[in-house]
Amino acid sequence: MPCLGSTIATAMFSRRFLLAAAAASTLWISACSQAVPTKISVTQAQLEQGLKKQFPKQFPIAGLLQLDMQQPQLLLLPVSNQLQTDWVVQLSGPALRQSFSGQMRVRFGLYYEPKDRSVRAQRVEVLSLQLEDANPAIAEMVQTYGQRVAQQALQGFALYTVKPEEMELMDNLGLRPGAITVTGQGLDVAIEAQPAAAAK
Numbered sequence: 001m002p003c004l005g006s007t008i009a010t011a012m013f014s015r016r017f018l019l020a021a022a023a024a025s026t027l028w029i030s031a032c033s034q035a036v037p038t039k040i041s042v043t044q045a046q047l048e049q050g051l052k053k054q055f056p057k058q059f060p061i062a063g064l065l066q067l068d069m070q071q072p073q074l075l076l077l078p079v080s081n082q083l084q085t086d087w088v089v090q091l092s093g094p095a096l097r098q099s100f101s102g103q104m105r106v107r108f109g110l111y112y113e114p115k116d117r118s119v120r121a122q123r124v125e126v127l128s129l130q131l132e133d134a135n136p137a138i139a140e141m142v143q144t145y146g147q148r149v150a151q152q153a154l155q156g157f158a159l160y161t162v163k164p165e166e167m168e169l170m171d172n173l174g175l176r177p178g179a180i181t182v183t184g185q186g187l188d189v190a191i192e193a194q195p196a197a198a199a200k
Contacts, residue, residue, distance in 0.1 A: 037169065040177065042119070042160050042187040048074055050159040051085070059153045061145045065093035069104070069150075081182045082109050083121075083159075091131055091142060100138065102131035106154060110180045112189065117162040119180060119189065124154045160187070 051072055059067045072085035084107045092099035105127040113120050126147040131139060162177060170176055170191060178192035 037166075037173075037175070037191050039191055040162060040166060040189040041185075042189065044074065044076060044186045047083070047159050047186060050161075054157050054159075055087075057153070059149050061091075061093075061149050062141070064095040065091055065141070065145075067091055067146055067149065072106075076182055076184060076186070077107070078182050078184055080107075081180075082107050083182060084127075089129070089131075091134070091138070091146075096138070100131040100134045102129065102134075104129045104150060106150070108154070110159070110182070110187070112177045112180060113156075113158075114176070116158075117164075117167055117177075118158040119160040119162075119187065120156050120158050121154055122156065124151050126151050162189070 051074060055072065056068060056070045059069070061067055068090040070088045070090075072087045075084040075086070077084055084105065087104045087106070088101065089104045090099055090101050106124060107127055108121040108124040110119055111122045112118075129142055129146050129150065131142060134142070174194050175191050176194045178190040181188045181190070
């Protein structure tokens, strides 16, 4: 005849095992039900809002002139994975008797800056910088110095900042923002695994 104490102990062990198994199953289901993000989608409207925070801006040229850049128009270029912006600009300064208005077109790529969670411009290329009614000397000065100043000034300017709650979720899952892809609607910021050293 089996020992009563042994039977009770076996029953208690089985009950504990079933409870532990049920708890583990609940945790697994909960973890699986939380979708792991694969990207952050940024709309064109969000990018334009980021530009509004950066401009208008004023840049000195050769210590004698000032280039004012107004709010730009944004164009998405998925084929080249770039953005293009068209600015209305104005050139003024003590070396001029009048101010000159014009247009500037810029194209650039993007990168992610982890220090402040921002998406920033890189490889800035000034495609054109033209002023209306400027004499040849002024036009030559703008071509010589203006494009270089604009290129240097625009390098690294921020268009978007990843939200703190998005970063918290990624940190908890051992993930981080990665490659940036320009789409027809905006940007896709890929989410990738952190390196082993960074994840610890």
